[in-house]
Amino acid sequence: MTTASPHTNGRAQNAHRRAMIWSLVLILAGAMIAPLSGYVYVAYAQDEAAWETNPRAETWRDVREGEGGYTSASGPYVTNNLIQNGGENWRNLRNGPVAGIVPWFMAISLLLIGGFHAIHGRNRIDQPLSGKKLLRWRPWERVLHWFTAITFIILAITGLSLLFGRAVLIPLMGHAGFAVWADFSKLLHNFIGPVFTAGVLVMIIAWVRYNIPDKVDLDWFRKAGGMGKQHASAGRMNGGEKAWFWFIAIAGGAVCITGLVLDFPGFGQDRGAMQLANLIHAVVGIAWVALAFGHIYIGTAGTEGAFEGMATGYVSEEWAAEHHDLWLEELRKENRIERPPSQTSPGPITGGATRPGSS
Amino acid sequence: MSRYVPLALALLAPLLLAGCYEDVTPTNYEPGVYKGETDPLLEKLESGDLREELDQRFETAATDR
Amino acid sequence: MARMKFLCDVERCIECNACVTACKNENEVPWGVNRRRVITLDDGEPGEKSVSVACMHCTDAPCAAVCPVDCFYTTTDGLVLHDKDLCIGCGYCFYACPFGAPQFPEESAFSQRGKMDKCTFCAGGPEDDNTDAEYEKYGANRIAEGKLPACAEMCSTKALLAGDGELVADIYLKRVMQRSGRPDTWGWQKAYGAGV
Numbered sequence A: 001m002t003t004a005s006p007h008t009n010g011r012a013q014n015a016h017r018r019a020m021i022w023s024l025v026l027i028l029a030g031a032m033i034a035p036l037s038g039y040v041y042v043a044y045a046q047d048e049a050a051w052e053t054n055p056r057a058e059t060w061r062d063v064r065e066g067e068g069g070y071t072s073a074s075g076p077y078v079t080n081n082l083i084q085n086g087g088e089n090w091r092n093l094r095n096g097p098v099a100g101i102v103p104w105f106m107a108i109s110l111l112l113i114g115g116f117h118a119i120h121g122r123n124r125i126d127q128p129l130s131g132k133k134l135l136r137w138r139p140w141e142r143v144l145h146w147f148t149a150i151t152f153i154i155l156a157i158t159g160l161s162l163l164f165g166r167a168v169l170i171p172l173m174g175h176a177g178f179a180v181w182a183d184f185s186k187l188l189h190n191f192i193g194p195v196f197t198a199g200v201l202v203m204i205i206a207w208v209r210y211n212i213p214d215k216v217d218l219d220w221f222r223k224a225g226g227m228g229k230q231h232a233s234a235g236r237m238n239g240g241e242k243a244w245f246w247f248i249a250i251a252g253g254a255v256c257i258t259g260l261v262l263d264f265p266g267f268g269q270d271r272g273a274m275q276l277a278n279l280i281h282a283v284v285g286i287a288w289v290a291l292a293f294g295h296i297y298i299g300t301a302g303t304e305g306a307f308e309g310m311a312t313g314y315v316s317e318e319w320a321a322e323h324h325d326l327w328l329e330e331l332r333k334e335n336r337i338e339r340p341p342s343q344t345s346p347g348p349i350t351g352g353a354t355r356p357g358s359s
Numbered sequence B: 001m002s003r004y005v006p007l008a009l010a011l012l013a014p015l016l017l018a019g020c021y022e023d024v025t026p027t028n029y030e031p032g033v034y035k036g037e038t039d040p041l042l043e044k045l046e047s048g049d050l051r052e053e054l055d056q057r058f059e060t061a062a063t064d065r
Numbered sequence C: 001m002a003r004m005k006f007l008c009d010v011e012r013c014i015e016c017n018a019c020v021t022a023c024k025n026e027n028e029v030p031w032g033v034n035r036r037r038v039i040t041l042d043d044g045e046p047g048e049k050s051v052s053v054a055c056m057h058c059t060d061a062p063c064a065a066v067c068p069v070d071c072f073y074t075t076t077d078g079l080v081l082h083d084k085d086l087c088i089g090c091g092y093c094f095y096a097c098p099f100g101a102p103q104f105p106e107e108s109a110f111s112q113r114g115k116m117d118k119c120t121f122c123a124g125g126p127e128d129d130n131t132d133a134e135y136e137k138y139g140a141n142r143i144a145e146g147k148l149p150a151c152a153e154m155c156s157t158k159a160l161l162a163g164d165g166e167l168v169a170d171i172y173l174k175r176v177m178q179r180s181g182r183p184d185t186w187g188w189q190k191a192y193g194a195g196v
Helices: A002-053 A055-066 A086-100 A102-119 A139-168 A170-210 A216-223 A239-262 A270-304 A308-312 A317-323 A325-335 B002-017 B040-047 B049-062 C020-025 C062-064 C090-096 C133-137 C165-179 C190-192
Strands: A133-135 A315-316 C004-008 C037-041 C049-053 C071-073 C080-081 C160-164
Touching: A055 C037, A086 A139, A086 A270, A086 C037, A086 C062, A133 A317, A139 A170, A139 A270, A139 A308, A139 A315, A170 A239, A216 A239, A239 A270, A270 A308, A308 A315, A308 A317, A315 A317, A315 C190, A317 A325, B040 B049, B049 C160, B049 C165, C004 C049, C004 C165, C004 C190, C020 C037, C062 C071, C062 C080, C062 C090, C160 C165
Parallel strands: none
Antiparallel strands: A133 A315, C004 C160, C037 C049, C071 C080
């Protein structure tokens, strides 16, 4: 007991000091803030006074702030407010940062890809190929992939034409020539967009179960996807593929939704909503294109044997062992390896071309 | 050697793609700076006779009598 | 240099909608397209105000700045006109316009709008003046005939003024001095910049 008392004494002193400091801080802050409350009163009182003495000033202020009135005119594009200020903001954002800065996403992406390829070169398969193949992408999965891929490319070209055509294509094609192309672009973009959205939706539903992040992915990213000396393990989808999947699911979803908001007017969305939708659509859409460059590079020139998988559906066993070892192991263990028709003759390694029973 | 070709292309691509938009600050159009297709009205407006006619008409139409 | 402007004298506008009717009749605009409309503020309350609004022919026109096909052009006296042959009906001008002036003949799924239509200050379009081709696309070209916009010319209270900005301002200031009120050059600051 006796040993504890100086200890508690010191603690009490500390508490006192702390209370004192905080009180001082509070008093100082209060001394600075409290007098400002007068402004709140003054602003409020002046507002009241203005309303009482000059209702006209109030009316015009409301007009400047975009308040509406009554109009007997009717039509889909008739608005009842005198001035909408959002338009000018939208114009400045669209013609400024969106058109001037966002395309650098694409440029940086291409630059990184080119730099990476020049330094690192193609990611080759380490083991010699034995010629044994196994099924990675079923026909419907490939159809889904190429359907969204082709529509994505069409949407990217037409969308970029609409945003940058005035600066890039009008000097090349002239006003009349570009107007024809822009008209066609708009038509294509507006009709293919919803179809693409449907494709993306099916893709998310079909592949979400392979793309649940887990610990293996963290390890995969730590080992930089196996680009270093260490081998990075992965299941059917590696960490990078999962990141791409979730980018499409979230950011791509935003692009699709904003696209639908723009594409189907007449559901009550006002100009403000369309302006916001347009900005999100442009910025995230271009980011999507920039990342798609990376996806296309990794799937074609960047990785030996990857394109084969999405083109034919079959990958070499060595490719699978290198990039998706856990997936291969699982297939082996569950005896679910499917060989191409030319290799279906029963052998000790193939274990028979059993189709997966369930799912 | 061939691995430097994509690098060169990648360096060129940003210039082609990103540097294109006319300017980051929005374009300002001054009145009287005509840009666009030929419109025969423009010549008439330049002539001055039409201008005078329009101004006279405004005076007669808009002033209170 | 003359600069054409619209001004609606809100102390005079009686919401008769004659300007709207005149515009529709003069230019034979399709149903649902309103180049001009009258908006009443505080309708039915004391201090009610009516304003006739159409394209204000802005100096730094937002519609022209955002048009992806660059179909707008400005005449020497500041009228903002557009070329319907180039227009793709994307609706961007409608998003950008502070006055809600751009109109489209339809609003249907897949953003099918048709070509944009707006007030031309009765100055038609790029076609030859007062030809059928011009009339069909843009309506009347009264300016080429030495006439001013129909809406303003037939305004019964002379609330709506259309003409050279300086003359408009002269008349308006005279009125304001006579009736001793404050000038309300409504929309001028937005359309023509801070200098007016």
